[in-house]
Amino acid sequence: MRTWFWTLLLAAVAVALAVFLREHEGNVLILVQPWRIQVSLTFAVLLIVGAFLALYIGLRLLAWLLSIPSRVRAWRGRRAQVRDHELLERGWIGFLEGRYAHAEKDLTRLLGQTRAQNRKVVAALSAARAAHALAEFSRRDELLAQARDHADVDAGLNEAVATVAADMLLEQGKAEEALALLTPLQDGGARHLHTQRLLLRAHSALGHDEQTFSLSRSLLRRGVLPAAEGRVLLEGAAAARLRAAGPGDAWRAVWKDLKSDERALPEVALAAAVRFEADEQPDEAARALEAAIAEKQDTRLVLAYARCEPAQVKRRLAKAEEWLARNPNDPDLLCALGMLCLAGQIWGPAERYLLRSLKYRNDPRSHALLGILYDRLDRPSDATRHWRLATVAGMPLPVLASDGSLPAADTGADPLGLDAEGMDYYLAEPVPSELPEALPEPEPLEAASAADYVLDPDARTHGEAGAAAPATAPVRRLDDDLDEYFDSAPIPGVNFDDGDDHAPAEGKPGQGGASGASWSSPKN
Structure with a gap:
């Protein structure tokens, strides 16, 4: 549009000049001693315009020639900037893709x-982010230090470095160091x-309840904090402020500073009820809990409302029945109604409410309250049954097996025991013709046996008290042990045929004369 405007303007000027020169004919005389130059007016005008254009073009050409070095520097800068942008773009794309090492x-x-x-x-800040994602904290700190050096005295860059460093320190769990970086920004008006x-x-x-409360309230009011997260932080901080405040007017000032919707938060209402109860103001405690229950019926609030002195039972019972x-x-x-009836010693309604509660949910608290009620009514069997049910409902318990049979004995550690797999090895070893009269008594082993397993824990005590151990144990021969072990079942590969041809021969390997039975190798 601008080009068209100037084109039309120049065309209009040219037409106007041509018309003017046509109507006003004349000559232009130029006297330059010793010359005298006379030209027409039209030619003089054209000559002036041509000279102007030539001068303009010459000056523009000279300026273009003189600007070549600066234009070369600018071209190099643009090319370097393009390379920098490509690297920055590639690095951030890799970071967003999760390729932190390449980034x-x-x-x-x-x-x-x-x-x-x-x-x-x-x-530097972007590379520090990538190193932080790789858990390379030392390299991250070096990159942050370089970023601070390059930021120099620029306030905006220094604030960016502090913000990024604080964010990474918070993710690492170093809240104190992060707060040390953020405090100057807050003091500077950021x-x-x-x-x-x-x-x-x-x-x-860090558990700074005052600052957490003020910041969460401010961010919630501005709508930049998620509502659920902000309420949790605000609720915890406000309740902690109430609990940490001193007695008397100190905690009341904190309570008055809260808004109505903040007072209705469950943790805040519970903390306020505790402070009111401590100051012997149960009516105020009840009102604080009622306002919170009206907003949200929380289990903690309902049970706290049911814990009261007998003088408060009538008022709270009527309110709870309205909710019911x-x-x-x-x-x-x-x-809760059952608890209130128990506190007011109204036994019949208490039993009915608690049994109705168990109808909808198997709750250990209801079972325990029924146990207390039945114990008060001198019904020990019912009380014991509900206390047991409260224990079962409150925690997972192991199921004990009712099988009364003994487990199999573990004979793996028996030094005198033989099994079928070890028989071939035993037969391959030569047996001396004369065995020692007695073997050394083996040391007692810690292996479990069937004799140590009792169903009744008291049976072991009675058995040990009733039976007196002999002073000296009889020495058993090896042959007797073998006879006792192999007297009930035939051994594969061993012949027990009667006959003198199988009688043990004294002095031959593989035979023993103490057991009265002859062993022979299996016949193929």
């Missing part, structure tokens, strides 16, 4: 080759939302 390599290369301070800081969120995370991790009318199948309300 750190590209960003570190960018840090070394770029000359722009801003890009140096951005490259009110950025990201900085405020980082401060909230740091104060919450709106939700008649709520087991928490039924259990």
